[in-house]
Amino acid sequence: MAGLIAHEWIEAHGGSENVLEAIASLYPDADIVTPWNNAPHRFPDRDVHELWLAKSPLRGKKAHSVPFLTMAWRSAVPKHLDYDWVISSSHLFSHHVLPRGRSEGVPKLVYAHTPARYIWTPELDERGNSLPARLLSPALRRIDRHRAAEATAIAGNSAYVADRIRDAWGVEATVIHPPVEVAKLQSVLEWAALTTPEEQGMLAGLPREFVLGASRFIPYKRLDLVIAAGSKAGLPVVLAGGGPENARLRALAAEAAVPVHFVDSPSSALLYALYQAATVYVFPPVEDFGIMPIEAIAVGTPVVGSWIGGSAETITEGVSGVHFEAPDADSLARAIAAAAALDTEACRAESAKFSREAFNARFTSWVDASLARTTLVEARVQLRPNPDPTASMRPKTQFGSVQRSHAGG
Template identity: 50%
Template sequence: MAGLIVHEWIERHGGSENVVDEMAAAFPDADIHCLWNNAEDRYPGRTVTESWLARTPLRRSKAAALPFMPATWANTKVSHADFVLISSHAFAHHAGGRQPADGPQRFVYVHTPARYLWAPELDVRGGNPVARAIAPVLRQIDRRRAQDGATFAANSDYIRQRMERAWGVEATVIHPPVRVEYLQSVRSWADQLNDADAYLFSTLPTEFVLGASRFVDYKRLDVAIRAGELAGLPVVLAGAGPHYAELSALADKASVPVIFVTRPSDELLFALYQAASLLVFAAVEDFGIMPVEAMTLGTPVLVVAEGGASESVNALDGGVVLESLDDATLREAVELALMLDMTPAQDRVNALFGSAAFAFKLTNWVGHPVNASGTDRTIAS
């Protein structure tokens, strides 16, 4: 089947791009279309087309391009495809406009309805004056386009509920793929480090609480520091970002050592997962890849109840879900998490969240399953 994979825009790094990678692997004969492509070598041997926005300076500013996206997607031609598989976190689900009776069926995998429209409290872009001014009109258009006849999947039950509230549509839940097989293929990631990373790693405490993400306010890395203080354990914060000064000030006042690991390589991040006593992940996320990666490598996690991260923790029994962030609750949660046996979670994680599990669910949902050679095959439900 000659399918078409549609994605908002393609960058060199990004969680949604990783999902598109798996979509492309599942449907090797499908072409790809996006607003613009900033990673031209990401899909070798495959036709990747761009919108008119790619030929303008607007490709360098998502905020400036925002008002043009809905109409651009609605006027995108998709009728040549046998089916259309759309990866959407902004307006890609508008692709092709209203679904004609004789047109290709559209399957939309939703990372989230655009947060700056539907959950501006979770996205600083929602506070932009231009975004606020045009949001009412864009929400109306977005809801109408979502009801144009596509079939939907959500990356978590949390997002499924947001879609129902925002768009009034139902969706199947298909959790995104996590590189479980790759992570578990290495017994000790510390042994894979280059000399500089190995030296840095050797200077870290043997036991510590880990916080890892971009250094921005909503990631709540302050909770990782507080958890370390309550547990009497050093804290390692891995990442980088504009919130560094605020975190550094908190670190200076903390009752336990707080060590910053700036922009860790993948191998160093994986080694940190393995070495940590606990990962604290207090951000409200659509799904949350990092907690699954940590549990994959045998590290328990603390997550907040709101958001999609709690779903993987509950499914794997690989940590504790926090209903509150007060000191008493946080202290008890840390104590419970540190006592967990992570072996069952490590044994189950691939079947629930691995790439093969994602491909199986995706191809069943789309109904045009193909293997790596592009030959049609049928998968039982």
Template identity: 50%
Template structure:
């Protein structure tokens, strides 16, 4: 452990490591706080993101199951119960499925577990928030896994949730209490460059300059629950052109919606970090209709100075301040979308910049070290 006054030798645990993702960003921030800790995951699909000498993968990483989370899922609970113990004194666990089940064979009495919960598995506990949980097969598996998941969650550990929204779901699902520690957002990095256009490639600058004035921005993965079609509907209600930035399997469906839209719709495919941040700086309004556990991108948008119109249910209701940094609506009617857009765009840029700083990486580091080091 490298943190002054730190709590002894530790290990950081994560589900699986993808090349990119919000939970991976949190895990990376944890690794930056505790660079000497070992790392454990089911399998690692990132390249050069973590120290390979410290990273330990489970047996699933050596099988074709790593290519299918659905097929690997039945093997995960037992796998988490048989981790190799190497004289650790504590574990900091990043969980959004079963990582909170983690147990090290031979771990001593007094071994300390800190579980940072992105969400209890949505398709097991909250299928209304995740379409993957609505099939008959998923409901059958969920019925079998719920008692195990709840029992494992009640083993001795200290819990933190990434939002009050998730804290409530932890209590409902597992019957345990959790404190709230908001995830880190790259606020310092975003606000460290006055004009991100100057950091773009020539091709990116040309693409940015070709976008219409006053556009509404929707940016996220192109997957159904992100509801990017609603961004187009909101732009129609506000009478503004729209830009959708991202990539994913919903691209063709979104293009079909765009062809029928009453306002111009343009796509920015797989934007780089600087391009995304330049889009935040350029947009007249960032729209985020998804019900999220926290929602990092609305905070990024505020960090860049953009007004935000976000979902009134979920974690975004904890970061976006109505009348100060944006507006919150349930996105049920054209009228409320139009009113919400107008209210959000009437807010003051300086208030948005200041609010975003409440979710900086520095704040996250302070909270995590206070939590893990408090024992």
């Protein structure tokens, strides 16, 4: 059966793009539609259709394109293309997509990374606090809520996001956590052996025990708390990443009571080696889900994280990590001490529930069950006596099970 996968923009790096790749691998015959595709290498053998925005000056300008995306998604599917189902991977407006080839509704399943933060939770995204965003948000919220109601079924990437979906869209969502490459992470005994000689020299110069903070260097990631907590706990700190907070973090590091080492933009192998070498991975921000803590857990490193957001679901208290009670150095230092005593193998085992294989099983089960309900409703409508003698002449849409590849699933 012909299927369509709708996704926001496609870039070379991004957590939602990784989820898109997982979904696309489950449905290898489905087309993909996106406002613009800046990473053709991700889907070299697929039909990836771009919206008209790709040929406009708005290409790649995410915030500026927001007012135009609701309209663009409604005309995304040409009338001559006929799809049996649509899966939307949405963190903005891709769930507004409207298949137009059939005379009756096509089932649309939405996997929501979050309702659009720009308009629903501007406190989580400063771009939503701009004057244009504040002026447009009331109208966009009305449109967004109405079009979310078109979905046959909605899944959220965490219970935290499912709560936000309920608040924003007024619907209940199934929770399906995103896939993490647990098997890949656990397939290598020593990731340091796969790093470059220069990276190995850097690793050799790190302390035997240290607290790791790894993420983009931006304010809400709260890497300043990692420095403060390491100082309070008496453990050296390693910060891996890069971004606009670099200078401020280095200034804080210069005043810290413990050594603070910086690793600029680590490669994947180096990041994984840092996870393995760290005593504890400290993850202070409130995230919708948070893949990096699970990567650390997968290689056996316990995590310190918040009781709010995705970390409340992904960190099992006293097994794979410890939650801090308050976002301050004292609370985090206590959590670091408790987490450092946890069992490595128990951490590794906890990561299995977030594996690619677990995602594949949950996602395909959700899709099949959702489409089965649609089929049942359609069948009941067809069996119901119809007083309209012309009804039998109108075309009907038949829905069946989704064809998928089981490779890796």
